[in-house]
Amino acid sequence: MSAMLLSKEKWPEFVGKLTGKSVWAPQADGAEICFAPVGENEEVILDYNNTRVPPKGALFPQTETMFKFEIGSNQVEEPQLDQDVVVLGLRPCDARAMSIVDKLFKWDIDDPYFVKRQEKTTLVGLACNEPGLNCFCTSVGGGPASTEGLDVLMADLGENYLVEALTDKGKALLDETKDFLEDADDDAQKQKEKLAGEAEEKIKRSVQTEGVPEGLPGLWEDPLWPRVSASCLGCGTCTYLCPTCHCFDIQDETEGIDARRCRMWDSCMFDEYTLHTSGHNPRPTRKERTRNRINHKYSYYVDKFDVIACVGCGRCTNLCPVNIDIIEILRQVKEAL
């Protein structure tokens, strides 16, 4: 399907047409912008750099019921996931992250919750015209107009959005809303490419990944790890706000006789992440945990799935309370290699 144009004036109607689906889009939440279900007449904000919390919750919610049961019985009831969801206006890095995590959730055995949500979710991305201060998507295989993981890609051309369907699901969405779309000409296409090129030029910070996945294991005892992890607080900010981080905990929770087994985000930076019941902890200090995190993203994931598990969104750097900067860490890694 060729590219279409959606004028910004028609945008609210376009959103309104997506009835019957739950629409997740960036909305104002006090001073913050975050992805939330769009209610009637609620404004969707597309003029933002990136949200603090990535929309990975659409496919992998922070807390998810796996099944319900009653104490004393051994019958379980699985949750119904019937709602179709459209995530509007996510950045290409966040969508690419979902396709990276997809590889693990479908490794050998399909994770039923992730897969079911993915089947029911359409991802409509918005290409970036301005990178953030700590964005480095181009260093790790992404880009401001990357299409990986998206069903539809929109580009902000000023008065209009250029809208391209990339998958069957995307085509179906655009079919539904075709009343608001017009054909786009080559100029619009060229303008989008020009904007994407300009955005790429504006990316100031970068990392060198050549040789890093192969070389990282060799740096096991390198003094760079105690150096970069000395100030780490061991909180979960970098992991929870990372679009590719996917580790979770499974807990049984009871309230009277009602109970459920649920899973929730967990962080490899927490002390108790690998704590054995015997008291032994193979990663007792923040040095080991930091080393494991960087190795996992830039080496182990590459070993298994051929892709670096980092999309260069910069959130970990932006939000780390003590300025532990992944770009700086990788610079030191490259230096040590």
Place this chain on the structure above:
Amino acid sequence: MCKNPYIPHTATVEDTWYETGGDRCIKTFKVVFDDGKVRDQWSHLPGQCAMIGVLGVGESMISISCSPTEGQFLRFSVMRMGKVTQALHELEVGDKMMVRGPYGNNFPVDEWQGKKILTIGGGIGQAPLRPIVEYVRANQDKYEGLTMVYGARTSNDLCFKGEFEEMSKCDDLSCHLTIDVEEEDWQHNVGFVPQMLLDLDPSPENTIAITCGPPIMIRFVLENLKKLGFEDEQIYTTLENRMKCGIGKCGRCNAENMYVCKDGPVFSYAVLKETPEAFA
């Protein structure tokens, strides 16, 4: 919805008994799946584990300590350590246990055909080794011999005592028991397992050595096996780590680039040598 691997199956406890006493006692469970289809479709090999638990409390990854040759049931030997194992210990005959699996890779018992098998266990480390022993005994004509070395701190800490006493009387295998400290009425060896291994002086020729037990014992056993001339590829052990999903999704059980629940728990020393985190 595609089949949900997180949903456990119910199994009934057919038999259960204590192997050891004390605070961290070990209880063995013999369970049978309630659903006939699950029973028939189940297939596992020595070395694999299963996630067992109680609904409302949680699950634990425990090695299956029986060989498929023994029958259509599963055996688990569980040490009482924390919340989940405590709840498991409260199960008696007739109670239900939730089981899902089998997970992990297995000891390559079929590749080992034609070789001599040497198992070296300590304490509850014998639980994952027991299925190898039973498998080899059930397929005796395919293996060149079976030697077992097993020890614990005291005679009360030995698992599978009855089975061992019976095995030490058999001709088809060589069974060596040891405890750390001298005890009255103890008929067998006294001494640490690694030392006993050295004293036995097994030949590395055409032999596979598999060891499992407390980390300190494994360290010295590995040292001694190398002293005896065993090659890295001839030595196998199992790793354990905290696990939650059992199927390679939740991320916590990795030892460097290997997930212990999927790429393990069985590893040959040739692989572990290159993995400093495995010895953490």
Place this chain on the structure above:
Amino acid sequence: MDLELLRKTAAEVAARDDVKYLLGWKQGTYGYRVAPAFVEDAAGAAELIFSPLCTANLATYLTLVEQLPVPRGEEPDNRKVALMVKGCDSRAVTQLLVEKGIERDEVVVIGCPCPGVVDSALLAEKYPETEEPAEMKWDGEDFLLTRNGEETKIPRDELLAEKCRLCRYPNPVVSDEMLGDPVETWEPGEDKGVEEVEARDVDSRWEYWMEEFDKCVRCYSCRNVCPLCYCQDCILDRLNPTWVNRSVNFSENTAFNIARAFHLAGRCIECGECERVCPANIPLGKINRKLARDVRDKYGFEPGVDPEAEPFQASYKPDDPEDFIL
């Protein structure tokens, strides 16, 4: 603040035989960031700064550093830790001494009288940061921002951090060495943030906090950065029994945050770090400052000021008020 004096002192202290390392602030990797520095030699000391951007409370590292079991044959490293503190940070050190979280001879305190730091989020909003690290100085009553070579004078009131506006102790209350002269204290402002919530009725307050705690992602940054949250086995983490479920929803989040606030009552020294680090921008300062004020008003007690004081929650006087006990 004389930077030369700071760096020279730091180098001297770090070089001492009985000091393991010195904690200070150094320029971050971009924009307005300032990173904690672990200084062991003169080269590290040469990077240290003290500017209105140095909001971080370094006292948290006194109890954060893991004490691993020492291998056989090795002696534990019992050398002191030196750290640079502002007024608020020094109160954390004093409170830790009162609670016996640390011993006086385990630390070397280098006091930095502080005229007040900036609210970095507000700064970045009004004066967008660039990838080049920027610098800031105190310039009389104002701040002087140097960004990409350009200097901008900013009036103090525009950017002063809320915690500084309310500050009662800009000069360190404990120190082994004091860098520079004490600063003039100022009249602490009114705590409008707390007053605004207090002015609401109970239902409206509940609604307010419901909205805020819904945003919580349970990253535990607030707990980890707090110098006075240092329980080895935090009860809010424990799963056997589970006091607070790990699932993230309004109910569990409220339990976590309120329990933490209660555990800090009479101990919180109002350094404002919890609020600064929260990635969801929850106004945690309001809760902790309210409890701190209640303790001040009802019991006349301020934590972290007198190293000889008895811990508030571990002592009582026979004539303590009881009117609120049902």
